[in-house]
Amino acid sequence: MIRKVLCGAAGLGTSLFAASAAFAQEVAAATTPAPEAVTTLIKAPSVEQMATMVNKGDTSWMLVSSALVLMMSVPALALFYGGLVRTKNMLSVLMQVFMIVAVASLVWVCWGYTMAFTSAGSAFPSIVGGFSKLGLMGVTGGTYAATFSNNVYLPEYAFVIFQMTFACITPALIVGAFAERIKFTPLMIFVVAWLTVVYFPIAHMVWYWAGPDFLIDTVVKDAAGNLVSQDAGYLWGKGALDFAGGTVVHINAGIAGLVGCLMIGKRVGFGKEATPPHSLTMTMIGASLLWVGWFGFNAGSNLEANGVTAVAFINTFVATAAAAISWAIVEQIHHGKPSMLGGATGAVAGLVAITPASGFAAPLTSIVLGLLVSPVCYLFVSKVKNALKYDDTLDVFGVHCIGGIVGALGTAIVAAPSLGGQGYFDYTVFPAVAVTPEGYDMVHQLWVQLQAVVLTLAWSGIGSAILFGGLKYTIGLRPTEEAEREGLDLSEHGERAYNY
Amino acid sequence: MKFIIAIIKPFKLDEVREALGALGVAGMTVSEVKGFGRQKGQTEIYRGAEYSTNMLPKVKIEIAASDALTPQIVETIQQIASTEAIGDGKIFVLELGSATRIRTGETGDTAL
Numbered sequence: 001m002i003r004k005v006l007c008g009a010a011g012l013g014t015s016l017f018a019a020s021a022a023f024a025q026e027v028a029a030a031t032t033p034a035p036e037a038v039t040t041l042i043k044a045p046s047v048e049q050m051a052t053m054v055n056k057g058d059t060s061w062m063l064v065s066s067a068l069v070l071m072m073s074v075p076a077l078a079l080f081y082g083g084l085v086r087t088k089n090m091l092s093v094l095m096q097v098f099m100i101v102a103v104a105s106l107v108w109v110c111w112g113y114t115m116a117f118t119s120a121g122s123a124f125p126s127i128v129g130g131f132s133k134l135g136l137m138g139v140t141g142g143t144y145a146a147t148f149s150n151n152v153y154l155p156e157y158a159f160v161i162f163q164m165t166f167a168c169i170t171p172a173l174i175v176g177a178f179a180e181r182i183k184f185t186p187l188m189i190f191v192v193a194w195l196t197v198v199y200f201p202i203a204h205m206v207w208y209w210a211g212p213d214f215l216i217d218t219v220v221k222d223a224a225g226n227l228v229s230q231d232a233g234y235l236w237g238k239g240a241l242d243f244a245g246g247t248v249v250h251i252n253a254g255i256a257g258l259v260g261c262l263m264i265g266k267r268v269g270f271g272k273e274a275t276p277p278h279s280l281t282m283t284m285i286g287a288s289l290l291w292v293g294w295f296g297f298n299a300g301s302n303l304e305a306n307g308v309t310a311v312a313f314i315n316t317f318v319a320t321a322a323a324a325i326s327w328a329i330v331e332q333i334h335h336g337k338p339s340m341l342g343g344a345t346g347a348v349a350g351l352v353a354i355t356p357a358s359g360f361a362a363p364l365t366s367i368v369l370g371l372l373v374s375p376v377c378y379l380f381v382s383k384v385k386n387a388l389k390y391d392d393t394l395d396v397f398g399v400h401c402i403g404g405i406v407g408a409l410g411t412a413i414v415a416a417p418s419l420g421g422q423g424y425f426d427y428t429v430f431p432a433v434a435v436t437p438e439g440y441d442m443v444h445q446l447w448v449q450l451q452a453v454v455l456t457l458a459w460s461g462i463g464s465a466i467l468f469g470g471l472k473y474t475i476g477l478r479p480t481e482e483a484e485r486e487g488l489d490l491s492e493h494g495e496r497a498y499n500y
Numbered sequence: 501m502k503f504i505i506a507i508i509k510p511f512k513l514d515e516v517r518e519a520l521g522a523l524g525v526a527g528m529t530v531s532e533v534k535g536f537g538r539q540k541g542q543t544e545i546y547r548g549a550e551y552s553t554n555m556l557p558k559v560k561i562e563i564a565a566s567d568a569l570t571p572q573i574v575e576t577i578q579q580i581a582s583t584e585a586i587g588d589g590k591i592f593v594l595e596l597g598s599a600t601r602i603r604t605g606e607t608g609d610t611a612l
Contacts, residue, residue, distance in 0.1 A: 274551040335545050382548020
């Protein structure tokens with residue numbers, strides 16, 4: 001069987017349907033066969049033609065989604081994390097998340113977008129982009145970005161903004177792993193470097209491709225006779241499915257967090273002093289805002305406002321609900337009491353797991369994925385962490401990395417059309433066609449997903465180790481023991497979160 | 501004069517205050533305190549990490565009273581604050597050397 005270039009799912013877009021509908025009347029009059037309608041699609045449209053393929057509904061949805069994803073970082077993630085640390089470190093966590101968002105957004109505009117979403121001029125175009133759009137050079141209100149549908153385009157700025165919010169939240173996720181024990185300035189330096197050498201290449205490998213109207217012109221046969229695109233990220237070209245960032249965001253950040261917490265070391269008094277959360281109220285508010293914002297993250301990742309967007313939306317809703325329930329049930333069985341923190345943690349684990357699968361699964365398979373992810377993450381945060389004695393303060397590895405892996409592998413299963421999944425689209429033909437239920441090879445897909453997981457773990461793990469090591473042995477990562485005991489709020493920022 | 505210190509369960513405070521008011525106790529000082537006695541602490545679990553709290557929250561009442569009223573006060577607190585379970589608290593009675601009302605400078609029983 002020829003392995004085709006696979007791509008993220010999405011229905012053929014609204015403009016196609018609109019074009020078909022408009023054409024239908026003429027078709028009826030002229031009794032032309034229906035397939036003629038398809039020929040109205042334009043292969044490799046010019047910028048002028050793209051301008052007519054932009055839908056105001058899509059554009060509005062993407063801008064709203066971008067704002068929702070920003071809300072996931074500030075305040076949602078900041079509050080979720082902040083509530084879990086001790087009072088004396090509350091502001092340090094809020095400040096770290098807040099400033100990472102600020103720093104990452106500038107890095108994204110300056111060199112992030114071009115490194116992630118271009119290929120021209122790159123020495124390794126399947127690994128990382130070139131610098132043709134440095135500082136968003138050439139991007140204007142009149143340039144367009146591809147969606148997953150033939151002849152449907154977004155204003156390029158809308159795509160730049162949406163992806164910017166992902167670059168903002170991913171490094172912010174990492175800080176939970178070594179909360180309560182890192183100096184602020186080295187962390188900011190780490191974030192800039194990590195985005196550059198880890199995040200942008202991974203985003204490029206997983207998400208970059210030529211677009212549905214251009215990919216066909218880049219396809220060649222490789223040595224094995226498979227059709228491969230010469231203009232797509234490495235993992236995209238392999239057919240890895242990652243709808244909204246299970247590998248790029250969660251596994252990527254989760255493993256970086258684990259490496260960070262190992263290299264920075266345990267907190268002073270870890271295992272001896274009690275370090276209970278200072279405000280689970282804030283954690284609940286944060287988790288709830290994450291749930292809401294995640295609709296922008298997952299449903300927005302469809303890049304259009306259509307049926308698949310609604311699929312991603314409902315999947316995100318129910319997988320999260322299922323995971324919150326299953327975490328509470330596990331706690332009820334294990335400790336006799338279901339905790340609020342458990343419910344909130346389960347919800348986040350469910351959100352993480354459904355992220356790569358959101359546009360591929362069906363509601364019922366999403367529920368199964370949600371029910372399964374919480375026990376696995378619970379095992380890691382309550383058993384494995386204690387057994388191995390690493391101080392992942394807020395369980396970034398246990399929830400985001402492990403939940404991300406469950407989701408990435410689970411995507412191969414829930415995407416199967418035989419299970420009600422959306423399958424994927426084959427863009428090596430024009431216009432793109434959906435994979436048939438018989439054509440969907442679950443075992444092969446699982447293998448591809450596993451490769452994506454392993455590559456992300458290795459790239460981010462090694463890259464993060466080098467960056468943390470470099471900082472550790474130069475300017476240092478940890479505050480003094482005295483400063484850490486006093487709390488980072490006072491020692492790093494000169495203020496207190498609460499003055500009663 | 502006597503100085504009475506009573507450590508009681510927090511939810512009993514209002515009942516005790518009402519009963520002592522009926523006895524004619526004119527004032528008291530109340531603080532939220534933590535401590536331990538024979539009562540076992542609580543266990544809190546956060547994502548599988550268990551913390552046992554040895555210190556339990558209690559309310560401390562301090563009353564300065566005349567010698568005559570003291571036995572009734574002690575008896576009342578003992579009866580009202582009791583749930584007949586461990587952790588109900590304790591009552592201490594100390595000799596009080598002097599008492600002065602700041603506003604007027606009165607001393608002794610009249611200052612109470």
